[in-house]
Amino acid sequence: MSRAGAVLKVIAVALLAFTAYSGTGEAQVSGGTRSPHGNLAIPCQNCHTASGWTPIRAVPEFDHNRTRYPLRGMHQSVTCAQCHIKPVFSNVGQRCQDCHADIHKRQLGANCEACHTVRGWQVSIQQIQQHNNRFPLTGAHAAVDCDACHKGGANSKFQTMSTACASCHFKDFQATTNPNHVTAKFSTDCNTCHSSDNWLNAKFDHSSTGFLLTGGHAVPPRQCTDCHTNNNYTLTTSACLTCHLKDFQATKNPNHVAANFPSNCLQCHTTAAWQPAKFDHSTVNFVLTGAHTVPPRQCTDCHVNNNYNLTSTTCVSCHLKDFQGATNPNHVSGGFAQTCETCHTTAAWQPATFDHAKSGFPLTGAHTVPPRQCTDCHVNN
Numbered sequence: 001m002s003r004a005g006a007v008l009k010v011i012a013v014a015l016l017a018f019t020a021y022s023g024t025g026e027a028q029v030s031g032g033t034r035s036p037h038g039n040l041a042i043p044c045q046n047c048h049t050a051s052g053w054t055p056i057r058a059v060p061e062f063d064h065n066r067t068r069y070p071l072r073g074m075h076q077s078v079t080c081a082q083c084h085i086k087p088v089f090s091n092v093g094q095r096c097q098d099c100h101a102d103i104h105k106r107q108l109g110a111n112c113e114a115c116h117t118v119r120g121w122q123v124s125i126q127q128i129q130q131h132n133n134r135f136p137l138t139g140a141h142a143a144v145d146c147d148a149c150h151k152g153g154a155n156s157k158f159q160t161m162s163t164a165c166a167s168c169h170f171k172d173f174q175a176t177t178n179p180n181h182v183t184a185k186f187s188t189d190c191n192t193c194h195s196s197d198n199w200l201n202a203k204f205d206h207s208s209t210g211f212l213l214t215g216g217h218a219v220p221p222r223q224c225t226d227c228h229t230n231n232n233y234t235l236t237t238s239a240c241l242t243c244h245l246k247d248f249q250a251t252k253n254p255n256h257v258a259a260n261f262p263s264n265c266l267q268c269h270t271t272a273a274w275q276p277a278k279f280d281h282s283t284v285n286f287v288l289t290g291a292h293t294v295p296p297r298q299c300t301d302c303h304v305n306n307n308y309n310l311t312s313t314t315c316v317s318c319h320l321k322d323f324q325g326a327t328n329p330n331h332v333s334g335g336f337a338q339t340c341e342t343c344h345t346t347a348a349w350q351p352a353t354f355d356h357a358k359s360g361f362p363l364t365g366a367h368t369v370p371p372r373q374c375t376d377c378h379v380n381n
Contacts, residue, residue, distance in 0.1 A: 036087035036088070037087055037088060037089055038087070038088040038089065038090055038091075039090065040089055040090070042061075042062065046060060046061040046062060047060040047061070047062065047080075056080065060080065068094070069092075069094050072118045073117065073118030073119045073120070074118055074119065074120055075118055082099075083099055095110070096110065096111065096112035096113065097110050097112075100112060104158060107157075107158040107159045108158055115146075122145075134163060135163045138196045139195060139196030139197040139198070140196055140197060140198060141196050148168075149161070149168055164188070164189075165188060165189055165190035165191065166188040166190075169190055170188070172199070173186075173188055173190075178223075178225065179224050179225055179228060179231055179233065180231045183231045184228075184231050184232075184233040184234070185233070185234060186233070192204065204224075210238070211238045214271045214272075215270060215271030215272040215273070216271055216272060216273060217271050226243070227242075227243050239263070239264075240263060240264055240265040240266065241263045241265075244265055247274075248261075248263065248265070253298075253300060254299050254300055254303060254306055254308065255306045258306040259303075259306045259307075259308040259309070260308070260309060261308070267279065267280075276295075279299075285313075286313050289346045290345060290346030290347040290348070291346055291347065291348060292346050301318075302317075302318050314338070314339075315338060315339055315340035315341065316338040316340075319340055320338075322340075322349070323336075323338060323340070328373075328375065329374050329375055329378060329381055330381045333381045334378070334381050342354070354374075
């Protein structure tokens, strides 16, 4: 008999002495020895070696697919004894909790497969069946690991957690400097300005402050700090010059400073753009009508040298050159009055009209038929 055979015979005798009791369902091995593994009828050498019962072979010859529990994923890399603690292998539970301690302390139920797979404990978002509770995962929240919010490993908390933004994002709140959320005394409710997608493209309902953002005030890349300098978000005035003083001082056409213009930009401008500017001229007792209002008419056409306070409303203050240049008839040699509205309207210079009855010679009949001209009778001016 070979030495290896002798060793196996000795081991078999020892095993017989160890398992001398009788039990139902135990398989018989060579020599009449009962196996401690119950009805597992396979040769001992499939798992054991001639050197002893332990350690068993690194790769036992056993097809686990023939059982009610095929090995998949991480289960393929564990040793037999990690699951089969007792010698009778058939007496092993197939539920998760039969082998795995519940580190979540029954906060998430007993079914590990609700979040995990046999590939490993690490949870992927695709493996989570649902988070349909009082805090549904949306946007960036759906892409983070459970541990990002439920910290602590074996002490992780899954129930009675706060859903307040600051419970997870308070450090983000404190670290933000553009604008500085702490000194500005912003609300810790991130949803006031942000969405769950990302921190960028923050929005704020400015109408809630009594100052609705419209036109140029709302056009990106407009930033909060463009108006709220030095992180002043509580005492910011809504007066135009608070933000536009430099614009006011730099404007030359017309010069707002020299003209002593009011600092309320809305009297002439809108939030859409600086141009075109409008002014209610009726407030100065000189309503603009006709050609006086036709673009590209500019304020400086009448208000020369930035004179907006002492501008005369007489016709010749603007039209003296027109008066002097008129030759049909010649207004200067004809001794005409310099009140243009005597003959003209603001619509245009032509056609001109004159109340001839005021001269003591009313025009009647053929004297009034167009194209009758003044020079037909008034020769040599």
